[in-house]
Amino acid sequence: DAGITQSPRHKVTETGTPVTLRCHQTENHRYMYWYRQDPGHGLRLIHYSYGVKDTDKGEVSDGYSVSRSKTEDFLLTLESATSSQTSVYFCAISEWGQDPDTQYFGPGTRLTVL
Amino acid sequence: AQKVTQAQTEISVVEKEDVTLDCVYETRDTTYYLFWYKQPPSGELVFLIRRNSFDEQNEISGRYSWNFQKSTSSFNFTITASQVVDSAVYFCALSEGDDKIIFGKGTRLHILP
Numbered sequence: 279d280a281g282i283t284q285s286p287r288h289k290v291t292e293t294g295t296p297v298t299l300r301c302h303q304t305e306n307h308r309y310m311y312w313y314r315q316d317p318g319h320g321l322r323l324i325h326y327s328y329g330v331k332d333t334d335k336g337e338v339s340d341g342y343s344v345s346r347s348k349t350e351d352f353l354l355t356l357e358s359a360t361s362s363q364t365s366v367y368f369c370a371i372s373e374w375g376q377d378p379d380t381q382y383f384g385p386g387t388r389l390t391v392l
Numbered sequence: 393a394q395k396v397t398q399a400q401t402e403i404s405v406v407e408k409e410d411v412t413l414d415c416v417y418e419t420r421d422t423t424y425y426l427f428w429y430k431q432p433p434s435g436e437l438v439f440l441i442r443r444n445s446f447d448e449q450n451e452i453s454g455r456y457s458w459n460f461q462k463s464t465s466s467f468n469f470t471i472t473a474s475q476v477v478d479s480a481v482y483f484c485a486l487s488e489g490d491d492k493i494i495f496g497k498g499t500r501l502h503i504l505p
Contacts, residue, residue: 309491320483320497321437328491336492368437372491380427381493383437 281305282384284369290390297356299387301369303349309372310352311336311381312344314365321368327352359391395419396486398496405474406504413469413499415484421445426460426467427485427493437483443467471501479503 281304291297301310311326313336323336325344333344341363343355356363366388370381395418405411417426428440441451443460451458455472471478484496 311492318497321495323492326492366435370437380425380439380442382439383429385436 282369282371282382284367284384284387286387287385288388290392291359292392293360294358297359297389297391299354299367299369299389301352301354301384303352303371305371305373306349307371307373308349309381310346311370311372312342312352312354313368313370314338314363315368315386316365324354324367359389361391363389364391365389396484396494396496398482398484398499400499401497402500402502404502404504407476408473410470410472411474411501411503413471413482413484413501415467415469415496417465417467417484417486419465419486419488421488423489425487425489427483427487428458428467428469429483429485429495431481431483431498432477433479440469474503476503476505 283302285300309328312324313321314324315321322338324338324342325333325336327333327346330346330349333346345353366386368386369384372381397416400414424445426443430438430440441458448460448462457470459468479502481498481500483498485493487493
């Protein structure tokens with residue numbers, strides 16, 4: 279158990295509404311990631327963070343923003359949700375130096391945008 | 393650019409058969425890391441193994457084994473005497489040490505009773 283929780287676990291929202299997903303870790307790991315999983319695409323990186331207030335874009339960052347004001351929390355925001363953002367979102371954590379590059383995943387959030 | 397290819401989209405085998413999941417990767421780096429993750433029907437992603445590019449030793453863990461061959465850029469995963477609980481989507485992944493991992497699209501494995 280990597281000590282990662284995601285909230286909410288399920289959410290249904292309407293097009294155009296803002297949505298924020300939360301990832302919380304108890305491991306004090308430096309790196310945190312947000313992925314989306316879609317059929318036929320595997321897992322794709324949206325944004326990641328390498329420290330408090332340090333974030334960078336991933337492969338599919340358009341339409342998403344992130345914030346990390348505390349080590350333990352990494353927030354993913356959809357400013358104006360679209361149907362194409364219907365997906366399962368996974369958060370992951372890792373710690374460079376101890377077990378470099380291995381990422382451990384949260385349980386996922388299923389988001390449906392109507 | 394790094395890339396991971398899992399050519400087998402879906403595989404079905406009868407319980408107790410052996411099954412191999414293929415993974416082919418592309419990278420220009422000499423130092424890199426390869427991973428396998430399992431995603432059972434319940435949806436969580438479970439880390440199985442990590443291998444760095446300097447360690448070509450095959451690994452066995454119970455019924456699971458991994459065959460890493462740099463000459464063919466492959467990191468294949470074999471399940472021996474498969475069981476229904478092995479039914480899952482399996483992802484191969486690659487990192488070049490820049491704190492990001494690129495995932496293959498996954499292979500869905502069905503173990504039939």
